[in-house]
Amino acid sequence: MVTREDVENIALLSKLFVPEEELDSLTKSMQEIIDFADAINNAPSEGEAFDNINNLSNVFREDEVIPSYSSEEILKNAPEQAENHFLVRNRE
Amino acid sequence: MGKIAKIHEMLKSKQCSCTELTKSYLDEIEKSNGELNAYVNITGDEALKAAKTVDEKIAKGEEIGLLEGVPMTLKDNLSTKGIETTCCSKILTGYKPIYNATVWDILQNQNAVMLGKTNMDEFAMGSSCETSYFGGAANPFNTNHVAGGSSGGVASAVGANIAAYGLGSDTGGSIRQPASFCGIVGLKPTYGSVSRYGLIAYASSLDQIGPITTSVEDASIVFDAISQYDDKDSTSKGNVGGETYSKLNNDIKGMKIGIAREYLDGVRDDVKEAILKAAEVYKSLGAEIVYFDLPALKFALPVYYIIACAEASSNLGRYDGIRYGYKTEHYNGTHDMICRTRSEGFGEEVKRRILLGTYVLSAGYYDAYYKKAQNLRGTIVKSFNNAFENCDVILAPTVPMTAFEKGHATSDPIETYLTDICTVPVNIAGLPGVSIPCGFNAKGMPIGMQLIGKSFGEAQILNAAYKYQQAAGENFKETKWGVKL
Amino acid sequence: MGCKTVKYELVSGFETHIELATKTKIFCGCTTEFGGEPNTHCCPVCIGLPGTLPKLNREVVRYAILAGLAVHGEVAEVAKMDRKNYCYPDLSKAYQISQLYAPLIIGGYVELSNGRKIRLHHIHIEEDAGKLIHQHGDTYVDYNRGGVPLIEIVSEPDIRSIDEAREYVEKLQQVMRYIGISDCKMQEGSMRCDVNISVRPEGSEEFGTRTEIKNMNSINNIAKAMEYEYERQVDLIESGGKVVQETLRYDDATGTTSSMRSKEDAHDYRYFRDPDLVTINVSREEVEELRAKLPELPTEKCKRYVEQLSLPEKDAQLLTKYRRISEYFDEACDGVKSPKTVANFIIGQIFRRTETESDKEVFDVAVTPKQLNELVKLLDSGKIRNNLAKATLEKMLDTGKGALEFISEDDMGGIDENALLELCKNAVESNPKAVDDFKSGKEKAIKALVGNVMKNSRGKADAAAAEAKIKELIG
């Protein structure tokens, strides 16, 4: 059972606002999707062990320095920046 | 001859210059994109610059490669340095990557001419291209119908020949389904054969980049080019199965083509008929058809949605208005800024999947959903392995239906999810699958069939696909649109 | 505090984050160097640009294994990376790549001087977050530290006092520095502790409700915060209240803890396997290879100094506190008869020249261990006496030159029995007053006679032997 509280909680974790007036309809639609997902619980067995999809292991890089990007490049797409930092102003 | 080889010949024999060719593609885009909405960003200047480089090479009498100078397009979730890359989401508007996706590095090194970035469902979440922030792409066979999704823009552009070929990405069918809807070829390679570096992630364990083309030859040429081991992707294996192009014409006499009964359940009659007809074609080519059961397929769709949404909820956490992309105008404090940015920046379907993914991973639900789905994923992998003990390739429909009319997909999410029923098992098991046209329904809309191979068995499925294309070429039909070569 | 009827026992467990001294970050090739202009040690991977992928630094795994072996942990045969999801501006991907379900190191312990073993639950590897600067309500974000490799050492709740907590942290710091995987500088943030703390009536088996004090960056603050928190919890229970399980921050200025909880921070990390990274399989050969690379560790070293070299416990501890000192000592001891003499020179004269802890850690001394070894051997063989050796060492420390630069052939002659007898006779004859004093019971008067012998032998005579000889002459 998906409750309104569940939806409020996962919205908070997801950092999404759900307006009060949409909460009920969203709860209902989440319930429908969860009912659909619940089909897996009719699966006969516990299933097979699954590791990663192509069974690779021990893929590493060597500890060698690669020159970093300039801070101008790094900050190029920032909606706001100041003094070579990404900036989040408290209030706008 | 495929389109790529044809263009290659034209350039080499100086029938036209690369600049002229590129201009005619750009002209056609200009003419038709208003209706098709395939491109969301046209990069004419960059394209002409690349074309000029190729022309200079030709003028100097230098050899050019097969993909050199061939006008193409990239789905808008592939990172292109300095060129806006949005995943067709408001949240990434204005974002210009400072690095290239590995596939784009590879193609750019081969002097590919990119005409622009193409439309898609927002963050590749959708089956109709209609969740795009820029509106959906139209089907070249009938613009009242969708092009499919999520790589709808690439399929629309390639189907309408306003790009010779394109690269899309396939998480649950996003290459094969729109290729099927648009009557063209789409290859979803084995997981790990094409680097994911620079592909903006939807669901990392399912995503794979692949070609969308008008012929099997072209799919094979592009796949051979982009299937390389990449140092930057820990899950990369490269082209383990070897190159495919030279093996296209291998004899398929005695090849065992399997049909899983479950794949034909709930499929529309016209589609089913086309598949069975294709089986007959294979028989006539000397292949053997074997029927078998794949009961694990029943769970493929919920398993897919649980895993994909779980990974997506994590992958999409980073869009917070701080480092790139959209940021809300009015807010009070950091938490408020992030929530508003995300709520305003993501569309409904994306938000729905983020919430679902968060739910199945959250305390108290992880075991029942995510963990269980992972176990079933193991079961599905094993069932495919078993199936391939009795056949070489699997034949299945790509989509249970043909392209639907615009606006149809948006009403009921679950019904829309069912569209993916034939495509998602391949992603869950990490296998290669190619969709090729296999006929038309009564309304003239294309039907697609899917050939599924063993892990790294691209050469085999492309070989089988090519043989079919040779035998049933009438199904590979050009539309009224685009450049006439 | 008033008079309590019940005594309360403190129960504490630590989560200790230690930055690894690898050259590059855990998932990209950017440098791990401390500081630097903001956002200059960054690339698309460590600022989490869409489409980028992590690739694990091999050295991080090796360093973590060394750490695990040094605290008697077991290296897992299969380890995996997980995502810990939470959204905060210092975390560029909105998840931290860490380990939960299959950490690299299982178990282990840290042994304290009181003989108690603080058991470790596990050690895992993970990435550090960036740095936030809050100014006038605005937040400035610098990702230079984002992606620097960390190990997190998670202990069981086995710590029972603030002294134990202090020693536990010091021991970890000491061991990790010994094996060279981190500088463990708490003030620079390369070692940070989250302290879990609860109280229970003495004798009780059950654990009380715990609180967690986050991000402690000095041992003194840890002690102060624990003391405050212990008192707070006891008072709360005594006054009929209940401890609430929550995350606290310690305020250095007021010496108090306060809750970090707010609705925004509602945490459910939704850990799951990171699909971008593959399984880590550590071969047993590699584990043994790394084990062979481990230096002798301080606890074992300390035991050996006491048991085999007969050093006092206190000396052994001082000499093993930093790896460089112990190595200096080991080298200087090579082939000497009395390691205690070497220890005395180091703890006495050399320590006077390496006053601060960081001087001691670096232990950059003008005299090489070999030079000290030569000096001690001169002493051992009786060629020079202690006083001369001490004075010579001072000159060596001033100049960096060897002992022989300051000691002449003549100095090293030593004096034989006859010469000593002559000197003693001379002293007795020329100091009748002192002889009389001694005879009339003033024991101390003998010192003047010995002093005379020492002076005339230019320090070469053995004071004890001279005293015995003089007593013989006048006795």
Ligand SMILES: [Mg+2]
């Ligand atoms: Mg941690």
Ligand SMILES: [Zn+2]
């Ligand atoms: Zn980096």
